[in-house]
Amino acid sequence: MNLDDLPIRDDLRGKSPYGAPQIDVPVRLNTNENPYPPSPGLIADLAEAVRASAADLNRYPDRDATALRADLAGYLGHGLTTEQVWAANGSNEVLQQILQAFGGHGRTAIGFEPSYSMHPIITSGTSTEWISASREDDFSIDPAKATAAIEEHRPDIVFLASPNNPTGTAQPLETIEAVVAAAPGMVVVDEAYAEFAREGTPSALTLLSAHPRLIVTRTMSKAFAMAGTRLGYLAAHPAVVEALLLVRLPYHLSTLTQAAARVALRHRAELLGTVDALRRERDDTVAWLRSKGLAVADSDANFVLFGRFPDRRKVWEGLLERGVLIREVGPPQWLRVSIGTGEEMAAFRAAMEGVL
Numbered sequence: 001m002n003l004d005d006l007p008i009r010d011d012l013r014g015k016s017p018y019g020a021p022q023i024d025v026p027v028r029l030n031t032n033e034n035p036y037p038p039s040p041g042l043i044a045d046l047a048e049a050v051r052a053s054a055a056d057l058n059r060y061p062d063r064d065a066t067a068l069r070a071d072l073a074g075y076l077g078h079g080l081t082t083e084q085v086w087a088a089n090g091s092n093e094v095l096q097q098i099l100q101a102f103g104g105h106g107r108t109a110i111g112f113e114p115s116y117s118m119h120p121i122i123t124s125g126t127s128t129e130w131i132s133a134s135r136e137d138d139f140s141i142d143p144a145k146a147t148a149a150i151e152e153h154r155p156d157i158v159f160l161a162s163p164n165n166p167t168g169t170a171q172p173l174e175t176i177e178a179v180v181a182a183a184p185g186m187v188v189v190d191e192a193y194a195e196f197a198r199e200g201t202p203s204a205l206t207l208l209s210a211h212p213r214l215i216v217t218r219t220m221s222k223a224f225a226m227a228g229t230r231l232g233y234l235a236a237h238p239a240v241v242e243a244l245l246l247v248r249l250p251y252h253l254s255t256l257t258q259a260a261a262r263v264a265l266r267h268r269a270e271l272l273g274t275v276d277a278l279r280r281e282r283d284d285t286v287a288w289l290r291s292k293g294l295a296v297a298d299s300d301a302n303f304v305l306f307g308r309f310p311d312r313r314k315v316w317e318g319l320l321e322r323g324v325l326i327r328e329v330g331p332p333q334w335l336r337v338s339i340g341t342g343e344e345m346a347a348f349r350a351a352m353e354g355v356l
C-alpha cells in the first residue's frame with residue numbers, strides 16, 4: 001500500500017511535507033539555527049531544572065504556562081502582560097493555533113512570497129485557502145499593492161514575516177500599519193528573527209497597543225539558540241489569547257519544555273550575547289558575496305539570500321561536496337546561507353571560492 005491508497009483528505013493529495021534536508025556534514029548552515037551551543041553553566045542549570053521538575057512528572061503541566069508567559073512578557077517589554085502572551089511548541093505551533101482559531105474551511109490567508117514556506121503549509125493543513133501575493137524585485141512589499149491585494153481578496157488572515165525568510169527583508173512599520181488598516185481580519189507579523197535586525201529596524205510590538213487584530217509571533221529557536229527546546233510564543237490582545245485557548249490541546253507544553261524555556265530566559269544575557277557576533281558575521285558575509293559580484297539581498301536576519309545562479313543545484317551540490325550544507329530555497333536562481341561561527345563562515349567562503 002502507498003500513500004495514494006489511503007483515504008486521506010483530497011486537499012492533501014499530491015502535497016510534499018516540509019523538508020529541509022538533515023544531513024550530517026561538518027558545516028551545517030541550512031536551517032537558520034544559532035551555531036553556538038549552550039555553555040556548561042547553562043547546561044548545568046537546565047539539568048537542575050529538569051531534575052527539580054521531574055519530581056512532578058506524574059502530574060500534567062501547568063496548562064496555561066502562566067509562569068513562563070510572565071517571563072516572556074518581561075523579556076518582550078513594551079508594557080506587555082502575561083494575558084497578552086501565549087506560548088506553544090515552536091512558533092510553527094503558535095501559527096497553527098492561529099490558523100485553527102481564525103482560519104479554517106471557507107476562509108483564506110494571504111502571504112507575500114517568496115516567504116516562509118510553512119505559512120502556506122500550515123494554512124492548507126487547517127483547510128484554509130492560501131492566496132499568494134508577490135513581493136517586488138528587491139523583495140520589499142509595496143504597501144499600495146499589498147493593500148490593493150487585501151481589498152481584492154478580503155483575507156481572514158494576513159501573514160507578514162519581518163525579517164522575512166528566506167530573503168532577510170524587514171518591513172517598515174508604515175507598511176505593517178497600512179496592511180492592518182486594510183485587513184478585515186487578523187494580521188500576523190512573524191518576527192522569528194527579530195533579535196537579529198539591524199540598528200534602526202523596529203519591531204511590530206510597538207504597534208500592538210493600537211491594533212487589537214495584530215499578532216506578533218516570536219521564537220526561542222533562533223537568537224535564543226534553543227531550537228531543540230521547541231518554544232515559540234506570541235504577543236497580542238488578551239482576547240486573541242482567549243481565542244487560542246479554544247483550539248490548543250490541553251497540556252500542549254510539557255513541564256520540561258516550560259522549565260527549560262524559563263532557564264533559557266534567565267540566561268538571556270549569555271544566549272543573546274551571541275547575536276552581535278552573528279550580526280557582524282552576517283554583514284561581513286553580505287559584503288564578501290557582493291565583492292564576488294553576486295546579487296545579495298539586504299538582511300536583517302541570521303541568514304543571507306544570494307544569487308543568481310543559472311543552475312543553483314550545481315552550486316548547492318558543489319558546496320555540499322566541500323562539507324558545507326546550505327539551503328536551496330527561495331526564488332529559482334537564489335540560495336540561502338545561515339550565519340554560523342567565524343570558522344564556519346570561513347569554511348563557507350573557502351568552499352564558495354572552490355565552486356565559483
Ligand code: PMP
Nearest residue numbers: 090091092116165192219221232
Ligand atoms: N517563522 C519563520 C519565519 C521561520 O523561519 C521559522 C523557522 N524556520 C519559524 C517561524 C518556526 O520556527 P520554530 O517553530 O522553531 O519557532
